[in-house]
Amino acid sequence: MRLLTHVEATPEQMRILADTRPGFHLVRGAAGSGKTTTALLRLRQLCATRLSRRERLQVDEPVRVLVLTYNKTLQGYVAELARQQVQGAAGLILRVATFGKWAVDMVGNDGLVDRERTVPTIRRLAAQLPLPTEFLIEEVEYLAGRFRADDLDAYISARREGRGQSPRVDRALRKRILSEVVEPYEAIKIERGWKDWNDLALEVQKAPFQPSWDVVIIDEAQDFSANQVRAVSAHLSADHSTTFVMDATQRIYPRFFTWAEAGVDLTNTYVLRSNHRNTRQIAALARGLVEGLPTEDDGALPDFSACDREGALPAVAVGRFSDQVGYAIHKLRSDVDLTSESVAFLHPKGGGWFDYLRTRLAAEGIEWCELTRASGWPTGPEAVALCTVHSAKGLEFDHVFMLGLNQQVTPHGNEEGDGTLDMLRRLLAMGVGRARKTVTFGYKADDPSTLIDLLAEGTYEEVEL
Known part of the structure; x- marks a missing residue:
């Protein structure tokens, strides 16, 4: 299966590549605007800049680079492209993974269960609520991924976006979702020794110190949850360069959150407007x-x-x-x-x-x-x-x-x-x-x-x- 052909950076992309300042950066663009290409070109530029500084300052520690994707298919695609960009660079550690794989390697998978195990439990607990069951399952996953474990009550009054206008979920229903579904579900997980994918993100946030990451690229970031972003943020070096690449119009999972509530203070935001892929x-x-x-x-x-x-x-x-x-x-x-x-x-x-x-x-x-x-x-x-x-x-x-x-x-x-x-x-x-x-x-x-x-x-x- 053919990969992307070699491409030269466009003027629109060059201004993004030129920004090598530390901090959080956001690259936005519609389908076909070259977001993934931009992410990989930025990866190459940041790695070159960091390696040059490492050599100039005669630093022994390697430059640690993490590229995260949402699913396995995109991971396989990006991994091949990423390795082409920085293949064999001395003094550099490159990791390309899904969030799940990266998190499991950090904290282990003891008790980890897939949705095939957890969804029937949520479905049973949600059966008495006056909302479509499948919608409620996604609502539970939405609120669990957006709010911290010790702040789930914030869901009751938070501005609820990214979930459509219908069905309507008012304050009374939100309280019932928490008391009749979420709280019993959390108790069942503890009783059975289960850990779901959101629990994995919460564990990573509290994981003991490990070598931190200097350069991070998160592709298709619109489908990462707030807790997953918080998990990544907990393992960044002091002068990290982290780039989120996304388009909220293509968000196909219930993941809405604001950058501020996820603890992200954006250094700069760039928008890709040209469509290089589609007719x-x-x-x-x-x-x-x-x-x-x-x-x-x-x-x-x-x-x-x-x-x-x-x-x-x-x-x-x-x-x-x-x-x-x-x-x-x-x-x-x-x-x-x-x-x-x-x-x-x-x-x-x-x-x-x-x-x-x-x-x-x-x-x-x-x-x-x-x-x-x-x-x-x-x-x-x-x-x-x-x-x-x-x-x-x-x-x-x-x-x-x-x-x-x-x-x-x-x-x-x-x-x-x-x-x-x-x-x-x-x-x-x-x-x-x-x-x-x-x-x-x-x-x-x-x-x-x-x-x-x-x-x-x-x-x-x-x-x-």
Whole structure:
């Protein structure tokens, strides 16, 4: 699977690279603006600056560099790119990891349980509350990740953002969530010796001193929780350079918090406005999906006016799933150079939803690889990747296919401002933004996702199968 090609820094990026001052720095930008590229170029620049100072001052201690990503797929991708930037530099220790892996290596995984174990417990406790159960599960994870363990009561009166306008969660409901769900859940964890992923972040905050980090890059920072940011902050050197790279418009997990409440005093904020990845047509399709959503302080809408390339209109194929796959394979054969271009089939669910596609690709002799939760970037000749939309965050491909976009795989509430619908809109727009050249959707005529109705008129070509 092909990586990013070598790129030269743009004038927009050069001013970010020139800022080597210690402290916390924020780089914001919409999909396609070169955030990950900027992060890696900044990594190279900061490492060079620190190594030069180390040599000049004849310091024995190595420069310690930490690059954190949200999920395993992006970690594998960034790890390959990061090592290319600073490969073999003497006097430098480079660590590229997900937050979870870095934290487990620091404090251990005794008692650590995945969501598959904790969610049924939360679901049972939340059953009596007048809110959708899945929404409540995310609400519990949201408040646990945002507030300190000894300050959960702050949730009752805090300004509650990043969770949509519906369902409405007033003060009375917040008190019930704390008393009837969160407090019993915490007691159950203690009784069973469980530690969930938020507990892991809290443990890292209190972990004994270890060699601190001089340079830190956090990519896709919009999906880190406040407690995860606090955990990283607890292990920084006195003159650290920490860079958060993010776009709140692409936030697809309930993670909202302010930098001040996470203890971060930003030294400087930079905004990337140019769109180097998408064509104008792809950016226009993505923008239609998120138009009208609150962008929050650190968000940026996809901007087709900032693109410098034209391309084909995205296609929306309407028909049976087997016909959608047949249409996609025809496009692979006729419009894609599988020796030099990359292709991603993305799906909100993944897993078994890819079974039929796997069978058809194999029958056609088209090699493919799986990216979801892969901790290493595939280095084989495969040009086609299968991946959940969540795991595609931060990646890019020449061609993106999202087939089977039926309502069954994108369920949500029906009220205006529904938080789940807002999340799905961001998720689908993020998937569109992965594409450099073409985007193809597909859905069944008798069961379209409501997200299809949000596509702006004139931004796509409908194909009846």
